[in-house]
Amino acid sequence: MEYTMNIKLLENECWWGGCSDDGIKAPFCENSEISRNLDPNNTYNQASPLLVSNKGRYIWGESAYTYKIEKDELVITGIKEKPQIFEGGSNLRETYLLASQRFFPTSKVAPPKEFFDGIQYNSWIELMYNQNQEGIINYAKKIKEEGYPTKGVFMIDCGWNDYYGKFEFSTSKFTDPKAMVDELHAMGYKVMLWTCPFISADTAEFRYAWSKGYLIMNKWGLPSIKQWWDGFSSVVDITNPEVAEWYYQQHKYLMDKYGIDGFKLDAGDGHFYSDDDVIYAKTDSNGQSEAWAKFGLRFKYNEYRACWKAAGLELVHRLRDKNHSWTDNGVAALVPCQLAQGILGYAYTCPDMIGGGQFTDFLEDQDKLDQELFVRYAQCAALMPMTQFSISPWRVLDEYHNGLCRDISWVRMEYIEDILALTEHARKTGEPVVRYMEYVFPNQGFEKVIDQFMLGDNILVAPVMEKGKITREIKFPEGNWKSRSGEIIKGGQTLTVDAPLDVLPIYRKVND
CATH class of the missing domain: 3.20.20.80 (Glycosidases)
Structure with a gap:
């Protein structure tokens, strides 16, 4: 049984999430070209049954679902269970934190x-x-x-x-x-x-794992041999x-x-x-x-x-x-x-x-x-x-x-x-280390800026990602921004800065 929700987009509402591979298509707003089936996750990267809005709404499913934008609607179809939509927060950051605390709270441990x-x-x-x-x-x-x-x-x-x-x-x-x-x-x-998790078939290790019942089996009672990028192998359960x-x-x-x-x-x-x-x-x-x-x-x-x-x-x-x-x-x-x-x-x-x-x-x-x-x-x-x-x-x-x-x-x-x-902060709070501009500066016109990022709340990084470019257009939030060379940029404007091949544009927010 399928469970479908047609969610009318609010004014200027956009959504993020689903899978990291769709980051290049984010955010998902009115008339966005996005359609994704997460059952199974076939993106070769991270995915979760989570979508987060900049208008205080988020969607969670205990199992996978499909999502797509149809004109001014977000269409969610639960494949095995019914996803749920929740309200809370007034911007992307607040809503993300509510979802995180409820469904994937930090373990309070960070990698070394x-x-x-x-x-x-x-x-x-x-x-x-x-x-x-x-x-x-x-x-x-x-x-x-x-x-x-x-x-x-x-x-x-x-x-x-x-x-x-x-x-x-x-x-x-x-x-x-x-x-x-x-x-x-x-x-x-x-x-x-x-x-x-693969074990090459017809090896001593394969025969041992099969004899012990350690392998994934198929419906005929034999080890399931899977095709992957390096051929065909059995898989441990x-x-x-x-x-x-x-x-x-x-x-x-x-x-x-x-x-x-x-x-x-x-x-x-x-x-x-x-x-x-x-x-x-x-x-x-x-x-x-x-x-x-x-x-x-x-x-x-x-x-x-x-x-x-x-x-x-x-x-x-x-x-x-x-x-x-x-x-x-x-x-x-x-x-x-x-x-x-x-x-x-x-x-x-x-x-x-x-x-x-x-x-x-x-x-x-x-x-x-x-x-x-x-x-x-x-x-x-x-x-x-x-x-x-x-x-x-x-x-x-x-x-x-x-x-x-x-x-x-x-x-x-x-x-x-x-x-x-910032990794210590992530350990305590679950917040990202690398953040969307919209996450740090909500409702200021940054929702579609995905080619520059914030390292925490105070460091803006704008890499050059186009061949032959020696300048970089950067959208600066309000405030004063100091480059590595010491130049102070007055924020609240979009500027084109020099970015020759030996320069990565980095700016730290400083007090007025």
Whole structure:
């Protein structure tokens, strides 16, 4: 049975939420072109059954629903349960906080500060499937040699083991993984490994998990073999507490033996599951994705890309793989989609890997990348809660553009105290670290501004996200705004400011 609500939009009413991937289309106002089915969440990124209005209304559903705008109506269709509409607050911020406190209150725990007070480095685009000890150590050493910040997190990505479900380093690629991890620790990094809920079929680990009843089964009583981006694999039934504990112990083995600090918990997307899966819990595809997200609470150092109803928790989230492009699936999506994560209750966020995380963009002609784009990517990410490099800029860029990436990394370090204070505030309140202009300055005409953002309430950041641009049009709120060069801008106006390739426009609100 379906449950449909036709909600008449109020005057100047707009809505935000649903899924972070729709950030590029937000907000959803009269005549907006938006139509989304969240059952299952097939966006490869975070989603929640939440929509929030700037006119004191919000919608929540215990299960997924569809939403779309038809002229001056928001049409909500509950697929399995009836969503509810609530009233409260007078603007986006007040209404978001009411929804947060009621349906996804903060756990009062934040991820460790190492995620925020340095730089993250990830080996994926640099080494792709050829993860190996020599390559990882050489990469880490070059970070310091090239003058980049070395404090933070180092992630070893997919390809460190021989196949999925084998919780041991590949001996052909890693001669002494414990020594490697020790060396990375000595360099100042926490070390994380890529993992997923899949087990390669027809392996010893698969046969063991099948014999123990640890796998998702199909209706014919056989292990369910799922197609995902790396082929066909079985999946652990993480909704079963016994299975979750067993799977945790496999990960803990790596922590105990090699000193691994945590895990990048990939896959687990709702669309990799099926509603007719035979599993322990009575739940659907999104529910299994939710269970995979909550599995990560066992690890202080975690990172997720795909989540369902995991807001308010001490989980680290990143945007899905973005292209090495200026398009809405590249650098232009970083600010809008990062903002969308925040309004869904995912406060501890990281944009995609600098330069792009879609590995197919880097298979050929790495010496012909768009160097301007790479720098603007780095600037766009610099004042997000977290920032992450993968492909090494010193290898694929010339000296000038590599220097600009290095410089903006150190600019980030100037704002670490602000970022740490805001993550602590998020821990206490559930508020986003990165905020919509409309969130901080309600009912002042900022509802459709999604290409600049507020870091907290007082720092305005306006990255350049168009090729060839050396100026930036910025809409300033009321008040006085001080640039990094010391210039004071009188707010309440839209100005075009200089933004050559070596400049990220940043302004701090100051007293009159």
